[in-house]
């Protein structure tokens with residue numbers, strides 16, 4: 001598979017704040033990759049560096065096989081981008097907004113504006129002034145601007161923010177059809193449910209660094225817990241928390257849940273300690289819990 005975007009050990013320092021901390025990832029052609037994290041996690045800062053708008057403190061970005069820096073960014077002609085606050089000219093029509101950009105790119109065929117309006121579902125309001133557009137239509141127009149040059153890589157910062165559920169779903173379907181035609185998409189969001197349905201792979205980012213990365217299925221597998229049903233949860237929780245591989249122990253009224261250890265290891269360990277459990281089963285925390293655990297636990 002062709003790697004379209006490759007980020008290696010990327011960091012960005014603002015004074016004493018490390019906004020992006022040793023981020024490494026790659027995105028293959030036709031993939032939708034989600035960069036998921038709470039507000040302030042470093043998503044926009046990372047995207048600014050991908051687009052050559054700010055220089056990394058450390059690390060390397062390669063797009064379509066070429067290095068990208070603020071001084072070396074020719075390959076960005078093959079990239080489309082939509083930032084969280086993309087600038088639109090409100091006193092012009094949607095079509096005129098696209099026209100301004102098209103004039104900067106004389107190599108684009110004339111019909112590309114109509115094609116893009118159709119693709120983004122804006123044909124019916126193309127000749128209305130943008131200040132009359134509802135917020136989700138403005139986001140669509142921002143997306144249209146990003147798609148005008150038929151990019152090979154599309155970089156989107158919070159693409160569906162401000163959109164209702166129906167519009168978000170339509171945009172997701174559009175992104176899916178673009179990816180099916182070979183476009184590679186890197187998108188950020190703080191909305192887990194959205195990323196779960198939209199993306200092939202996700203990186204969860206917290207305080208500038210990636211805390212988990214993989215397909216939704218892989219992330220769920222990593223969230224597996226072993227649940228020990230017992231009449232003496234205090235004692236069993238105490239025993240299990242001493243094991244070095246155990247990441248976390250949660251004690252319930254009649255059960256103990258542990259993270260980071262397999263069911264076989266728990267069974268063997270309790271047997272070795274001559275402790276009887278009523279039942280031992282594998283549980284899945286669900287992606288919501290994984291996300292909360294990874295992004296809200298104490299530093």
Ligand SMILES: Nc1ncnc2c1ncn2[C@@H]1O[C@H](COP(=O)(O)OP(=O)(O)OP(=O)(O)O)[C@@H](O)[C@H]1O
Nearest residue numbers: 014017019037038039040041042043044045046190
């Ligand atoms: N130019 C800057 N100078 C100093 N600090 C900055 C600058 N830009 C961003 N930051 C800080 O870097 C951290 C990451 O910000 P960033 O905007 O990348 O996060 P984010 O994940 O995109 O969140 P949001 O969705 O809220 O924009 C924040 O603590 C922010 O205050």
